Amino acid sequence: xxxxxxxxxxxxxxxxxxxxxxxxxxxxxxxxxxxxxxxxxxxxxxxxxxxxxxxxxxxxxxxxxxxxxxxxxxxxxxxxxxxxxxxxxxxxxxxxxxxxxxxxxxxxxxxxxxxxxxxxxxxxxxxxxxxxxxxxxxxxxxxxxxxxxxxxxxxxxxxxxxxxxxxxxxxxxxxxxxxxxxxxxxxxxxxxxxxxxxxxxxxxxxxxxxxxxxxxxxxxxxxxxxxxxxxxxxxxxxxxxxxxxxxxxxxxxxxxxxxxxxxxxxx
Amino acid sequence: xxxxxxxxxxxxxxxxxxxxxxxxxxxxxxxxxxxxxxxxxxxxxxxxxxxxxxxxxxxxxxxxxxxxxxxxxxxxxxxxxxxxxxxxxxxxxxxxxxxxxxxxxxxxxxxxxxxxxxxxxxxxxxxxxxxxxxxxxxxxxxxxxxxxxxxxxxxxxxxxxxxxxxxxxxxxxxxxxxxxxxxxxxxxxxxxxxxxxxxxxxxxxxxxxxxxxxxxxxxxxxxxxxxxxxxxxxxxxxxxxxxxxxxxxxxxxxx
Numbered sequence: 001x002x003x004x005x006x007x008x009x010x011x012x013x014x015x016x017x018x019x020x021x022x023x024x025x026x027x028x029x030x031x032x033x034x035x036x037x038x039x040x041x042x043x044x045x046x047x048x049x050x051x052x053x054x055x056x057x058x059x060x061x062x063x064x065x066x067x068x069x070x071x072x073x074x075x076x077x078x079x080x081x082x083x084x085x086x087x088x089x090x091x092x093x094x095x096x097x098x099x100x101x102x103x104x105x106x107x108x109x110x111x112x113x114x115x116x117x118x119x120x121x122x123x124x125x126x127x128x129x130x131x132x133x134x135x136x137x138x139x140x141x142x143x144x145x146x147x148x149x150x151x152x153x154x155x156x157x158x159x160x161x162x163x164x165x166x167x168x169x170x171x172x173x174x175x176x177x178x179x180x181x182x183x184x185x186x187x188x189x190x191x192x193x194x195x196x197x198x199x200x201x202x203x204x205x206x207x208x209x210x211x212x213x214x215x216x217x218x219x220x221x222x223x224x225x226x227x228x229x230x231x232x233x234x235x236x237x238x239x240x241x242x243x244x245x246x247x248x249x250x251x252x253x254x255x256x257x258x259x260x261x262x263x264x265x266x267x
Numbered sequence: 268x269x270x271x272x273x274x275x276x277x278x279x280x281x282x283x284x285x286x287x288x289x290x291x292x293x294x295x296x297x298x299x300x301x302x303x304x305x306x307x308x309x310x311x312x313x314x315x316x317x318x319x320x321x322x323x324x325x326x327x328x329x330x331x332x333x334x335x336x337x338x339x340x341x342x343x344x345x346x347x348x349x350x351x352x353x354x355x356x357x358x359x360x361x362x363x364x365x366x367x368x369x370x371x372x373x374x375x376x377x378x379x380x381x382x383x384x385x386x387x388x389x390x391x392x393x394x395x396x397x398x399x400x401x402x403x404x405x406x407x408x409x410x411x412x413x414x415x416x417x418x419x420x421x422x423x424x425x426x427x428x429x430x431x432x433x434x435x436x437x438x439x440x441x442x443x444x445x446x447x448x449x450x451x452x453x454x455x456x457x458x459x460x461x462x463x464x465x466x467x468x469x470x471x472x473x474x475x476x477x478x479x480x481x482x483x484x485x486x487x488x489x490x491x492x493x494x495x496x497x498x499x500x501x502x503x504x505x506x507x508x509x510x511x512x513x514x515x516x517x518x519x520x521x522x
Contacts, residue, residue: 021383028380032371100369106343106358117460265280265347 004257011260015110022115029119030199048075052105052134059196070198072134072228074242077195079127080157080220085158085186087161092172092179094165105140109263119164121158135228142230150225153233156222156241163248170255173266174221195218216246241257269356269435271318271341278311278336278491280497283367296306303491310336312491318469320483323462324473325482325499327506332488334471335440338362341469344503345383360383361425367405370414374405374424377413377422381428402453403427430457435469441474475503 015022034040056071095102098112129149136143172178184229193216194202202211211217218233220241225233232238281363295322307357311333318324326334328448335501339345340352342360378396383385399408403423408416413424430437437458458481462468470481478485485502487495493501 020389024379024383028372028376035371101381101384103344104360105361105381106360107384191463261346265348 006129007260008253008256011108011110011256012113015108015114018108018111019114022118023110025115026118026122027092028113030122041126044123045130048079048127048130049134051075052078052131054258055196063197063201065198072131072138073198073224074126074196075134076131076227077193077220078223079124079194080223081123081190081195081216082178083120083127084124084161084164084216084219085182085189087117087164088168088186089179089182090116090120091165091168092182094169095173095267097261102264102267109260113166113169115171117158117162118170120161120165123156126229128227129220131227139228142228144230146230146232148224149221149232153222153226153244156245157219158236159225159245160248162218163245163252165250167248168257168262173263174259189214189216193219196223209227212240215240219244269320269364269465270353271316271324271355271436271467271469272351272353273314273316273340274351276314276340276352277313278333278340278345279348279377280308280310282306282308283400291401310491313342314340314350314491314493316486316493318467321462321465322484323468323470325478325485326469326488327473327475327478327485327503328488329510333491335362336491337486337488338438338440338469338471341436354436357386357432358436358438359429359432359434360438361429361441367384368413368421368425371412373412374403374409374416374420375400377424378428382431385428385432387432396505399424399431400425402431402457404450419446419450423450426450426454430454430461433461433464435503436469437461439471440468441470441472441483475507478503484485 015049030041034052037043039046044242052075056074057067059074060070061108062065073243086180094112095109098109098115101107102109125246132150154180192210193214194211199211199221218237221233221237222241225231300366314337316324319520326333326337334343336362339362340347341354342358343352343364344360346352346360369380372380375396378399382392382395383389390428393488403409403420403426405416405420405423408420409424412445413421416424426446439458458468462481468481470477472478482499483497485495485506487506488491495505
């Protein structure tokens with residue numbers, strides 16, 4: 001037990017120190033995604049704005065809420081949602097996407113976990129900045145000192161994604177069905193998570209309990225609440241995210257101990 | 268001190284259960300045991316090798332004898348199923364090239380990505396990149412995606428990158444023999460200068476001429492086992508005899 005924790009820590013920290021390897025890999029991943037397009041990475045901004053403004057206008061009339069506050073709500077919720085679910089789905093392909101290198105070059109496979117996480121983090125930052133831009137136009141009165149609480153929120157969400165990516169990297173590689181099952185799960189969860197409808201709707205219907213049983217809601221809230229309202233999220237959300245991180249940290253140590261050595265045989 | 272020590276190395280692959288690796292869930296639910304479910308393939312069996320500084324080890328054997336698997340074990344790409352691998356020295360490997368690059372990246376980007384994976388630090392990278400470009404000598408194509416490269420260009424770029432920082436242990440699969448005469452000559456000079464500085468070279472090849480030229484030790488593999496290990500002088504003739512090959516004139520400078 002103690003041996004696997006120290007092996008895990010040694011492995012993950014040595015891979016972290018090799019940032020000069022995984023950072024350029026991430027840059028190439030991003031550049032490749034937008035190769036030959038005129039706007040490049042700006043497409044991330046466009047897509048998010050387009051959806052947030054369109055859906056925000058439509059849904060705000062449906063739910064009878066103010067579009068000015070609903071558009072940033074959709075934009076920020078969506079940014080965090082795509083980040084966290086992306087760390088599940090892209091986590092599954094961490095090693096298979098790197099097999100070009102893993103089959104050829106003697107290198108610590110864990111650097112590819114950081115590569116995946118870093119690529120996703122860059123996209124999250126762009127999404128959060130875009131949302132902040134929308135807030136500054138539509139809800140400038142909400143920006144204040146409380147907005148700074150976004151930063152610990154991002155830190156917690158990044159930590160959650162870090163342990164998720166590690167865990168799914170091994171599970172997705174060992175059980176190839178997982179990556180096919182996840183999209184259907186997330187399709188359902190997307191409807192169950194307040195991204196396209198305000199949390200108040202749940203509260204108004206007496207369903208506030210559902211607000212605190214879906215960890216994805218909490219993961220979104222710790223960034224979204226300070227970002228659009230300039231206030232901290234409700235405290236149970238922080239507790240839930242921390243619990244999530246602890247659970248997945250334990251899982252990630254376990255899968256690392258069990259499968260790190262065997263992984264090259266599955267490539 | 269550079270060395271490679273392999274003790275009782277075994278490599279066992281689980282074989283796919285069906286052509287697509289599926290079809291077992293129903294069997295599992297129904298409790299049907301297909302004897303093929305636990306089919307294993309032993310790629311290496313009881314391999315023991317000791318290679319020290321300045322040695323040039325040649326691996327010979329038929330297709331599928333386990334040469335490439337052994338190269339992967341030595342280079343640390345594939346940990347053995349059981350047994351121990353002790354390698355002291357920085358290893359660079361040049362294994363099958365076709366799959367070794369990301370087709371979307373340009374040759375230049377490939378240099379940076381693969382170069383850093385091989386341990387070239389960012390601050391040395393620009394200088395090294397220029398050396399690699401010069402050695403690979405593929406002209407304007409260096410800025411094109413590697414998916415557009417010919418086999419020869421792949422090879423030249425791959426070889427140039429793998430040998431850009433002088434590895435203490437250079438692991439080469441037979442691929443490097445695909446180059447044209449001019450490239451072969453340049454790669455020969457580079458390999459020989461590595462050898463001259465006491466680095467270890469491990470080479471898998473079908474060409475006994477290359478073995479004779481470069482290697483002092485030879486391991487002859489047969490179905491994953493080392494059937495003969497010794498000096499090139501002793502093992503190569505036995506191998507040729509076993510394979511029914513008449514020695515070619517190129518082999519004559521073994522004496």
